[in-house]
Amino acid sequence: MNRPTSRGPFDLDDALRAIADQVVPARDDDDSADRVRSGVRHARRRRAALAGAAAVLVVVAVGAGASAVLGDDPRPVLPAPAPSPDPTPTPTPTSRAAFPAPVTTDALLCRAPAPAATGTDLLATLTIDVPEVSVESLRRVDVAAHLTVDDAARVEVLDPLADAGYVITQDGVVVSSTMAYDDAVASPVDLAEGAVVDIGGPVGSFALCDPERVASHSPSLLPGDYELAVVVPWVVSSYALERDGAWGAPVTAPDGDTPLHDGWLVSPAVPLTIEPDPGAQTPAAPEAPDAVPGAFPGPTTTFPAAPSYEDLQCGMPAPAPTGDELLARLEVPASGGVATGGETTLPARLVGLPTARTETVDFRWLRAYVVVRDGVIVSSTVPATDSYDRAVLEPGATLPLDHVVTTAESCEWGTSSGAILPPGRYTLQVVHPWMLASYSLQQEDGSWGPENVTPDGATVYSGWLVSAPVPWTIS
Amino acid sequence: MARWEDVLDELVRTRRRALVGYAYLLTGNVTEAEDLVQEALFRTFRRGRAATDFTLAESYVRRAVLTGFVDGTRRRRRWEGVRHLLAPPGPPARVEPAVDAHVDVVEALAVLAPRERACVVLRYYCDLTVRDVADRLSLSEGTVKRYLSDANHKLAARLGPLRAADDDLTVTPSGTPAPGAQGPSTDLSTTVQRGAR
Numbered sequence: 001m002n003r004p005t006s007r008g009p010f011d012l013d014d015a016l017r018a019i020a021d022q023v024v025p026a027r028d029d030d031d032s033a034d035r036v037r038s039g040v041r042h043a044r045r046r047r048a049a050l051a052g053a054a055a056v057l058v059v060v061a062v063g064a065g066a067s068a069v070l071g072d073d074p075r076p077v078l079p080a081p082a083p084s085p086d087p088t089p090t091p092t093p094t095s096r097a098a099f100p101a102p103v104t105t106d107a108l109l110c111r112a113p114a115p116a117a118t119g120t121d122l123l124a125t126l127t128i129d130v131p132e133v134s135v136e137s138l139r140r141v142d143v144a145a146h147l148t149v150d151d152a153a154r155v156e157v158l159d160p161l162a163d164a165g166y167v168i169t170q171d172g173v174v175v176s177s178t179m180a181y182d183d184a185v186a187s188p189v190d191l192a193e194g195a196v197v198d199i200g201g202p203v204g205s206f207a208l209c210d211p212e213r214v215a216s217h218s219p220s221l222l223p224g225d226y227e228l229a230v231v232v233p234w235v236v237s238s239y240a241l242e243r244d245g246a247w248g249a250p251v252t253a254p255d256g257d258t259p260l261h262d263g264w265l266v267s268p269a270v271p272l273t274i275e276p277d278p279g280a281q282t283p284a285a286p287e288a289p290d291a292v293p294g295a296f297p298g299p300t301t302t303f304p305a306a307p308s309y310e311d312l313q314c315g316m317p318a319p320a321p322t323g324d325e326l327l328a329r330l331e332v333p334a335s336g337g338v339a340t341g342g343e344t345t346l347p348a349r350l351v352g353l354p355t356a357r358t359e360t361v362d363f364r365w366l367r368a369y370v371v372v373r374d375g376v377i378v379s380s381t382v383p384a385t386d387s388y389d390r391a392v393l394e395p396g397a398t399l400p401l402d403h404v405v406t407t408a409e410s411c412e413w414g415t416s417s418g419a420i421l422p423p424g425r426y427t428l429q430v431v432h433p434w435m436l437a438s439y440s441l442q443q444e445d446g447s448w449g450p451e452n453v454t455p456d457g458a459t460v461y462s463g464w465l466v467s468a469p470v471p472w473t474i475s
Numbered sequence: 476m477a478r479w480e481d482v483l484d485e486l487v488r489t490r491r492r493a494l495v496g497y498a499y500l501l502t503g504n505v506t507e508a509e510d511l512v513q514e515a516l517f518r519t520f521r522r523g524r525a526a527t528d529f530t531l532a533e534s535y536v537r538r539a540v541l542t543g544f545v546d547g548t549r550r551r552r553r554w555e556g557v558r559h560l561l562a563p564p565g566p567p568a569r570v571e572p573a574v575d576a577h578v579d580v581v582e583a584l585a586v587l588a589p590r591e592r593a594c595v596v597l598r599y600y601c602d603l604t605v606r607d608v609a610d611r612l613s614l615s616e617g618t619v620k621r622y623l624s625d626a627n628h629k630l631a632a633r634l635g636p637l638r639a640a641d642d643d644l645t646v647t648p649s650g651t652p653a654p655g656a657q658g659p660s661t662d663l664s665t666t667v668q669r670g671a672r
Binding site for chain 1 (some may be wrong): 516
C-alpha cells in the first residue's frame with residue numbers, strides 16, 4: 001500500500017513515544033536480571049580462571065627450578081632465540097613485545113587489496129586443506145580449512161569459529177567477502193598449544209559485497225579464475241608462551257578489557273575457479289529452431305546513456321521517453337486532467353520486457369513525475385534518494401505504480417515550493433529510478449543467458465525509466 | 476553484592492521497560508526487543524567500565540541495543556547460539572505488536588530499512604539532533620538526512636503527511652542550502668531529498 005491512509009499531519013514524535021510507552025515486556029524483570037547476572041558472573045569467572053590457571057603454571061615452573069624467571073616487561077619470544085652459551089641461567093623471554101599490525105575488517109571488505117596471509121607471529125596459522133577449489137556458477141562448495149595454534153603457545157581468544165569466513169580476490173582486489181562490521185558477542189575460548197581447529201564451511205560463488213548487510217541478495221560472481229582465502233577473527237585477550245619446557249607468565253591486556261590483538265587470521269590463498277553453469281547454456285528446446293520474438297542475439301546488451309537526476313529537474317528540457325533498451329518500460333495508459341489546486345490519480349505501470357529478467361534496487365515505494373510545458377519541465381517530484389533492497393522483475397511482469405499527481409509546483413529538489421501551477425495544457429511524464437543490479441536475457445534459441453553483474457558488485461546501469469508524455473490539463 | 480550487581484538490579488527495575496520500548500521501536504517485535512535488551516545488558520555488564528555507574532550503564536545499554544539492531548543479521552545468528560543461556564524461555568514468542576492503537580505506525584516502520592528506522596527512532600523518539608544521530612550510527616550528517624528523508628517519504632506514503640519536530644533535512648549537492656530552502660520544517664512530507672544519486 002503506497003497511498004496515504006489518513007489525512008492531516010501525523011505527529012510522528014508523539015506516536016513513537018506512545019508506542020514505546022505501551023510496550024510491556026513479556027518477561028519478568030527479576031528473571032531478566034538474574035539471567036544477566038548469571039551470565040556476567042560466568043563470563044567474569046572465565047576470564048579470571050584463565051589468568052589463574054596460567055599463574056599456576058608459572059609457580060610450577062619456578063618450583064621445578066626452571067630457568068624461566070618471569071618478569072612483567074614484555075620481551076620478544078618469536079622467533080625463538082638461540083640458546084644462550086652463557087652458563088648462567090638468564091631469564092627466558094616468555095612474552096612478546098607486540099603483535100604485528102592486525103589485519104582489520106576494512107582490509108577484508110570488497111574492493112580492498114587482496115590481503116596477505118598472516119604468519120606465525122600471531123601464535124596461530126590458518127590453512128586451507130585443499131590445493132585448489134572449483135565450484136560451478138551459482139553453486140556452493142565446502143572448503144575445509146584448519147587453524148593451528150603454535151606448539152609453544154596457549155591463547156584465550158574470542159571464538160574464531162563464530163565469525164569464520166572467506167574473501168575471494170581477483171587481480172589483487174577483494175571481489176567477494178563475508179566480512180562485516182560487527183560488535184556482537186563471541187564467547188572466549190582457550191586454545192591449547194598445538195591445538196588444531198577445523199574451520200570448514202561452504203563457499204558460494206556469490207559476491208557478498210555488502211558490508212552493511214543491507215541487500216537481501218547479492219549478485220553472483222562471473223565464471224572465471226579467482227583466489228580464495230579463509231579468514232577468522234583473532235581477538236587475543238590473553239596468552240602464555242612455553243620456552244625450554246617451562247611456561248611463561250600469562251600476558252593479558254593491561255586494563256583487562258582491550259584485547260592484546262584484535263584482527264584476523266588470513267590463510268594463504270588457493271586458486272578458485274568458478275565454472276560456468278552448464279544448465280544456463282544448454283538450449284532449452286533444440287528442436288524449436290524458430291527465434292523467440294524479441295530475444296537477444298547475445299547474453300549481454302548495451303545500455304544507452306542514462307539521464308541524470310539533474311536532467312529531471314525544473315527548467316530542463318522534457319526528458320526523452322525510455323524504451324525497451326532498458327529491459328523495462330513505464331506506461332501511462334491514460335491522459336488526465338485536474339482542477340487547479342486539486343489532485344488526481346494517474347494510473348501507471350512498470351512493465352518488464354518479456355525476454356529479460358531484471359534485478360534492480362527497489363524503488364517500488366517511490367512515485368515521481370515531471371510536468372512539462374512548452375518543452376520544459378515546470379514541476380518535478382523527482383527526489384534524490386536511495387534504497388537498499390532489491391526487487392526482481394520477472395519477464396513480462398507488470399507492476400502497477402499509480403501516481404497521485406497534484407497541481408502543486410515542485411521545483412525545490414522534488415518538493416513543493418508552495419506555488420500552484422496555473423491552469424493550462426501540460427504534458428506529464430512518470431519517471432522511476434532504474435538501477436540494474438543484474439539482468440539475464442533470453443536468447444534467440446529460447447535459452448536464458450547468464451546473470452550479468454559487475455565484478456565489483458556495482459550496478460550494471462543507473463538511470464531512470466521515463467514514460468511517454470501524456471496530455472494533462474489543469475482547469 | 477558487587478557494585479555492578481546493584482547497578483544492574485536498579486537498571487532492570489527502573490529502566491528495563493523503557494529500554495524494551497526503545498528496542499521495540501527498532502525491531503517491531505516484543506520478543507526480539509527483549510532479546511536485544513537482554514543481550515545489551517550482558518554486553519554492558521560483562522565488562523567493568525560502565526557497570527558501576529547507573530547513567531553510564533544505561534547509556535551503554537542503549538548504544539548496545541542500537542548496535543545490536545543495526546548489526547542485526549549476524550547478531551541474531553550469534554544470539555540464537557547463546558540465547559538459552561541469557562534469555563528465559565518465558566512465554567511463546569509474540570510477534571504481534573503490543574500496541575494495537577498504533578498498528579498502522581508499526582506497520583509503516585516495518586517497511587523502513589534498518590538504518591532508516593534507526594535514524595527515525597533516534598531523531599524523533601530520542602530527540603537527538605541530526606549530528607548526534609550521525610555520531611551514534613557512525614554516519615555522515617548528509618547520510619542521516621538522506622535516510623531520514625527517505626524514511627519520511629515512505630512513512631508519509633502510508634500515514635499521510637507527517638508532522639514532527641524537525642530541523643532542516645535539506646542536503647544539497649555542494650552542502651549549501653538548496654534553492655528556496657527554508658528553516659525548520661514541520662511537515663516532513665515536504666522535506667527535501669538531495670542524495671547521492
